[in-house]
Amino acid sequence: MPLPVIIDVEASGFGNGSYPIEVGYFTPDGNSYCSLIQPEPGWTHWDPSAEQVHGISREVLLAKGRPGVEVCLDLNTALRGQTIYCDAWAYDYVWLSKLYDAVELFPTYHLKDLRELLAECEQSLWHGLRSEVEKRLALRRHRASGDARTIFETYNEARKRCKPDWIV
Structure with missing residues (x-):
């Protein structure tokens, strides 16, 4: 089986009212x-403990965030x-659904666990x-693409270590 594409989502929090950032x-x-x-209008929930994990302030998000429709179109194209x-x-599906629903689009890809x-x-x-892998990569920020790479590299390494000897 070929190696998978890995996606990761950072969010405003972990409970009700949270949304993808x-x-x-x-x-x-x-x-x-x-x-x-x-953030879309009405997306106001902000959990300071989530901010401590991902390191993205609401101010940075408001200043540098891209419109959700652009992000969805980027993902759909790629x-x-x-x-x-x-x-x-369970989290990423909900947050991506919230994003796509807000901009009235549907993903053109399938998300699996x-x-x-x-x-x-x-x-x-x-x-x-x-x-x-986290130590080897030494990524200095907890961000979505870095987390996706960490997950990918971990999967790849686990796959190599668990491959039966008879498979070349």
Whole structure:
């Protein structure tokens, strides 16, 4: 199976009223995409604990975020017809749906949970490998595209370590 495209979403918080503030992906050929998203009218929830995780202030988001319709069109163009994976499907699906609903568009790609690809061996190695990958990559900011790359590299490393000896 070919390596997957990984997507990640940063959000204003973790509960009711939260919304996407940044989306990023990483592809097997090393390409990445990342964009801040302007909050839609009515998207006012802001959780300071989430801001401490992603490091994006609401002020930066309002000043540098791109309109949601542009972000959705970017994603639809780049990811059309593909199956894309994320590591927090229950959250990422909701946040991407909220974004697409707000701009009255539909994704042209399919979003799936990365756990669907993980065998038992890969699952057992996941947390330790992720820590190793985070140290190796030494990304200085917790951002969507960086997280997508970390998830991708962790998956790739787990897959290599769990590959049966008879597969060349």
